[in-house]
Amino acid sequence: MSEKYGIIKVPEELITKIKERIQGTEFNSIDEYATFVLEEVVKETGEEEPEEVFSEEDEHKVKERLRALGYLD
Amino acid sequence: MIILAIDALEYSLVEKFDCNNLKQEYYGKTDISEFSEPRTMVLWSSFMTGKNMEREILAKGDKEMWNTKIELKDTFFNGFKNPRIIDLPGFNYVKEHHEQERVLLKNYFDAKTDEEKDKIRKAYNNLAFEHHRRIKQEFSAALNDDHDLLLGYFSVADVVGHLNFGNRTMMKMIYRDLDEIAGSIKDTYIVLSDHGMEKLGMFGDHSGYGFWSTDFNELENPRITDFAGLIKEIQV
Numbered sequence: 001m002s003e004k005y006g007i008i009k010v011p012e013e014l015i016t017k018i019k020e021r022i023q024g025t026e027f028n029s030i031d032e033y034a035t036f037v038l039e040e041v042v043k044e045t046g047e048e049e050p051e052e053v054f055s056e057e058d059e060h061k062v063k064e065r066l067r068a069l070g071y072l073d
Numbered sequence: 074m075i076i077l078a079i080d081a082l083e084y085s086l087v088e089k090f091d092c093n094n095l096k097q098e099y100y101g102k103t104d105i106s107e108f109s110e111p112r113t114m115v116l117w118s119s120f121m122t123g124k125n126m127e128r129e130i131l132a133k134g135d136k137e138m139w140n141t142k143i144e145l146k147d148t149f150f151n152g153f154k155n156p157r158i159i160d161l162p163g164f165n166y167v168k169e170h171h172e173q174e175r176v177l178l179k180n181y182f183d184a185k186t187d188e189e190k191d192k193i194r195k196a197y198n199n200l201a202f203e204h205h206r207r208i209k210q211e212f213s214a215a216l217n218d219d220h221d222l223l224l225g226y227f228s229v230a231d232v233v234g235h236l237n238f239g240n241r242t243m244m245k246m247i248y249r250d251l252d253e254i255a256g257s258i259k260d261t262y263i264v265l266s267d268h269g270m271e272k273l274g275m276f277g278d279h280s281g282y283g284f285w286s287t288d289f290n291e292l293e294n295p296r297i298t299d300f301a302g303l304i305k306e307i308q309v
Contacts, residue, residue, distance in 0.1 A: 025202055026247075061273055062235070062274075063182045065273070073179070
């Protein structure tokens with residue numbers, strides 16, 4: 001049985017941002033990316049870990065680790 | 074025999090994202106505790122030769138290490154009549170491409186502003202994804218050729234993971250794609266990683282174990298150097 005699709009409206013500005021984001025990724029279209037992200041959000045049950053944010057301390061740690069592994073001079 | 078060699082494929086994410094093609098019937102962690110650090114070049118070199126190559130590779134120094142090129146006769150690939158190895162570090166990888174990645178990595182850490190870092194991160198990710206697509210096409214085409222051994226090495230989870238491992242959506246996208254690649258294989262295959270990856274905030278560091286899977290043998294907790302012998306046995 002084929003999957004049925006509907007239409008949702010999103011701001012054009014968001015569409016432009018998604019276009020930029022999927023460049024060079026495995027997503028072939030904005031629809032494909034939007035479906036993937038929405039599936040992830042709908043699936044969330046509260047037990048998932050939140051997306052991480054940048055911290056200088058983490059950056060310093062990973063830089064040192066990458067140096068130890070031979071990736072950085 | 075087909076080997077899906079995936080750099081930094083992380084056991085816990087394969088589980089979490091339920092990547093059934095990567096897991097196959099039997100799967101687990103490899104034991105790399107004999108190595109002082111989970112270094113990519115050391116681990117893949119040890120895999121293909123079937124012996125611990127750490128001392129030899131480290132003696133070259135951090136820069137020269139990346140130029141390692143082990144000859145066919147010194148690897149277990151030599152036991153096959155028509156092997157095809159795609160982009161494997163220490164054997165035939167596209168060195169210039171991986172050097173470019175390391176340059177961008179360095180530029181990222183040297184960048185002074187968030188804007189600059191963001192720009193470099195995007196360029197770094199794009200470079201990794203472009204390379205991934207090329208390797209994927211090459212691997213896909215080689216699946217139709219007549220090779221008694223085909224090994225495809227995929228670096229995207231490692232390269233992108235170093236700067237983005239805390240970005241669950243991006244990592245899931247990568248694992249989904251790797252799982253699809255595994256799903257496209259119709260022959261017997263082994264999935265193997267050199268090491269996994271652990272979260273360090275939004276970044277990723279190598280973890281102290283790798284990943285393996287087969288659909289024919291429970292290996293429990295194998296060492297990465299065990300696979301050369303194991304694959305030879307299967308061939309016989």
